[in-house]
Amino acid sequence: MRRTLQQAAKALPVFTRHQTAIQAAPASSARPPICVYPSAPHSNQHQPHGLAHLLVVAAGSLIAYELVSSRGRRRPGHAESVDEPAAAALKDSPAPRATDAPSLSLTTSVKEGESDSPLVEGGKYEVPRHVDDFPEAMQKLYSELRGVLGDRASVDMDEREPYRKDNWTYHKGEVPYIVVYPESTEEVSAILSRCNRLRIPVVAYGCGTSIEGHTVPVIPGVVINMMNMSEIVAVHEDDCDVVVQAGVQWMELNELLADTGLFFPIDPGPGASIGGMIGTRCSGTNAVRYGTMKDWVLQLTVVLADGRVVKTGTRARKDSAGYDLTRLFVGSEGTLGIVTEATLKLAARPADECVAVCGFPTVKDACKCVSSLIKAGIPVACVELLSADTAKLLNDDQDCGLEVKPTIFFKFTGTSNQVQECIETTQKMASRFGGSRLVFRMKENGESEKLWAARKGVYWSLGSQRPGKELWGTDVCVPLGRLPDVVEETQKDFAELGVEAPLIAHAGDGNFHLLIPLDFSDPEQMKRAQEANSRMIARAIAAGGTCTGEHGVGMGKKQYLLQHYPQETLEVMRSIKKTLDPNNILNPGKIFLD
Ligand SMILES: Cc1cc2nc3c(=O)[nH]c(=O)nc-3n(C[C@H](O)[C@H](O)[C@H](O)COP(=O)(O)OP(=O)(O)OC[C@H]3O[C@@H](n4cnc5c(N)ncnc54)[C@H](O)[C@@H]3O)c2cc1C
Structure with a gap:
């Protein structure tokens, strides 16, 4: 049945470019009876629409499907013809039933004590003392977790295996032994105290x-998948805040807030969850106007x-207590x-919105225009810079009709008067730096949304235009006035090293990414990309900036923290970690090199 489902899923248009993993979930579980997951477990990162599952239903020779959000809301998809046997097999296959606890199979794909991560020195990590106890300890833990969670504690290899690899980078780690799906704070507490x-x-x-x-286990253990903690606990419209469980996704939250006149303005990758966004202190295209995640959590x-539950902060907008x-x-x-659980501030939805693009002679001119706009206090809502090769990619993949030159995507929001005023000042400033006339995309005919979706979908466009390549997204951030020079020097450097790297920048924050398409299994390509990336980070730090503006440290930026902070600062961070997690059970192998 698994192969038939795979066949059927491949016929669905939404997955034409991406691998799928198929999962038949136990009937009694909180998941739909048959789920087709994108290539990472229970996530929607290959669907830029913020939808978690694809429920496949067989009906004669047609496969109909519904896109099912993690909160159970459904949207119909297109019906697609597949071959008769595939549809028949789907139709006839009995609904999977809940089974008794399967016996625990302790297979991992990497030998104990070794890791194939290129960033773990010598391919080895220090084996913690407790690893020797794993088989017995894991058996004990598994039976205890089944007692607490029932079939929401899983040792199914198909379910565990995808966690080993980060879908978006070259990082690889270990297959976890157990995956759990808690539904409450109490259940998370029960899991952690046992672990x-x-x-x-x-x-x-x-x-x-x-x-x-970030989420790749460096040492095999337990993965806590937060997808079932997706309740909106309370919306306080008068206070402009919302209380959510950590598994709620930001896009879905905004859909649910649509009628309130409020929205949550932090916009990282499509489908990201509030817990993960807190985890990475993320931001996105709205940061120039609204700041980053740290500014919106109350x-x-x-x-x-050890399982203790702590509450931090209050719902007050200001708080100086301790x-x-x-x-x-x-x-x-x-x-x-x-x-x-998190209480988040909400912002008022702007009354009016307008999107425009503007081409510049060079990336440096575009960067200078942006820093002048910010310095002059022009309240642009978004300022996203694309290099000429990125603009071409979007034309080729999304038919965006952009001039093939360094281009800024502007978003203006506010009242109609504010928007108009902002457009006029921006046009004057752009002209001073050789910018073209702003070309507007209208909201009424859906053009502005289409253009913005194309910007958010650069990653997918690059993937589809470079078939067979994987993508490595870099991330540095510098003081605004240094952006023009740092970007120019970095692009020159990448070109000299022969590394293709289209640029996207949250230019109003001094934050930029180079998206490198390459073959992760080719050591020569990897070496050149690593070299270019390291030089870019050194340049950013020397300019007073950071090795990561919004993506975080995870595994990939650990070694750069040493360049970033003096030993004393790192010692303070380590002592905080030791105090809160003396046994180093929480996401070990991240942030710190040792
Ligand atoms: C196409 C694309 C575009 C992106 N654009 C942006 C962007 O513009 N700006 C930006 O900042 N990022 C961007 N990102 C990165 C990504 O979306 C963010 O890092 C996001 O915050 C991750 O959320 P997540 O739910 O996927 O977290 P995960 O990837 O699941 O987890 C991230 C980290 O948080 C931890 N974590 C998860 N849940 C919890 C919890 N409940 N409690 C404690 N820790 C937890 C994890 O252990 C991990 O360390 C982009 C990614 C993609 C793929």
Whole structure:
């Protein structure tokens, strides 16, 4: 049946470019009876529409499908013809039934004590003392977790295996022994207290869109998939805040808030969860106007490594009471505690919105225009810069009709008057730096949304235009005035090293990414890309910037923290980690080199 489903799924248009993994879920579980997952477990990162599952239903020779969000809401998809036997097999296959606890199969794909991550020195990691106890400890843990969670604790290899690899980068790690799907803070507490007692590593998994190997287990243990914690607990419209469980996805939250006149403005990768966004201290295209994740979290419920539950912050907009523990957890990448609930500030939805593009002679001219706009206090809502090769990619893949030159995508929001005023000042400023006339895309005929979706979908466009290549998304951030020089020098450097690297920049924040298409299995290509990336990071740090503006440290940026911070600073970070997680069970192998 698995092969037939795979065949059927391949016939569906949404997956034409991407691999799928098929999962028949136990009938009694919270998941739909048959799910077709994108190539990462329970996440939607290959669907830029924020939808979690694809429910496939057989009907004669047609496969109809519905896109099912993690909150159970459904949207119909297109019906697609597939061959008769595939449809018949689907139709006839009995609904899977819940089974008794299967026996635990302790297979992992990498030998104990070794890792094939290119960034673990010598392919070895230090084997923690407790690894020797794994088989017995894991058996014990598994039966205890089944007692707490029933079939929401799984040892199914098909379910566990995809966690080994980060879908968005070259990082690889270990297959976890157990995957669990808690539904409440109490269940997370029960899981962590047991893992801590048995010294078993735990990785929190939101939607897996982070791109520095954050969710890849470095030591095999337990993955806590937060997808079932997707309740909106309370919306306080008058206070402009919302209380959510950590598995809620930002796009879905905004859909649900549509009628309130409010929205949550942080917009990282499509489908990212609030817990994961807190984990990486993310941002997105709206950051120039609204700031980053750290600015929008008021209150957290966090389960510590030993199972204790702490609450941080209040719902008040200002709070000077003691240490700011909320911000300690924001950006901690699941290494200090597991967030189960968050109170988030909400912003007013702007009355009017307008999108325009503007071409510039060089990337440097475009960057200079942006820093002048910010310095002059022009309240642009988004300023996204694309290099000429990125503009060409979008034309080739999305038919965007852009001039093939460095291009800024502007978004203006506010009242009609504010938008108009902002457009006029921006046009004047752009002209000073050789920019073309702004070309507007209208909201009424859906053009502005289409253009913005194309910008958000650069990653997919690059993937489809470079078949057979994988993508490595880099991330640095510098003080605004340094952006023109740092970008120019970096592009020159990449060109000299022969590394293709289309640029996208959240230019209003001094934050830029180069997207490198390459073959991860080719050591020569990897070496050149690593070299170019390291030089870019050194340049950013020398300019007073950071090795990561929004993606976080994960596995990929660990070694750069040494360039970033003095030893004393790192020691303080380590002592915080030791205090909150003395047994180092929470996402070990991330942030710190040792
Ligand atoms: C196409 C694309 C575009 C992107 N664009 C942006 C962008 O513009 N800006 C940006 O900042 N990022 C961007 N990202 C990166 C990504 O979307 C963010 O890092 C996002 O915050 C990750 O959310 P997630 O739910 O997928 O988290 P995951 O990947 O599941 O987890 C991220 C980290 O948080 C931890 N974690 C997860 N849940 C919890 C929890 N409940 N409690 C504690 N820790 C937890 C994990 O252990 C991990 O360390 C992009 C990614 C893609 C693929």
